[in-house]
Amino acid sequence: MTIKNIKKSILHLNPVERIHIVENILDSLHKPDPEIERAWIAESEKRFSAYKKGKVKGIPFETVKKQIFR
Numbered sequence: 001m002t003i004k005n006i007k008k009s010i011l012h013l014n015p016v017e018r019i020h021i022v023e024n025i026l027d028s029l030h031k032p033d034p035e036i037e038r039a040w041i042a043e044s045e046k047r048f049s050a051y052k053k054g055k056v057k058g059i060p061f062e063t064v065k066k067q068i069f070r
Contacts, residue, residue: 010018050056 010021013021047056051058
């Protein structure tokens, strides 16, 4: 089956079916690096621990939202 035929077949599907195909393709392309995942987990645990110990303070969501949407 050629790419042209695949495209033609996909375009005959309903939107929900096409979304499923797109999601499957994107999932097949996303291959997270285990080392990077471990590093992010360690960093997030470190930051949460610092927060719980009072070493850093949280910022209220409303404050963050105001800064983002200025």
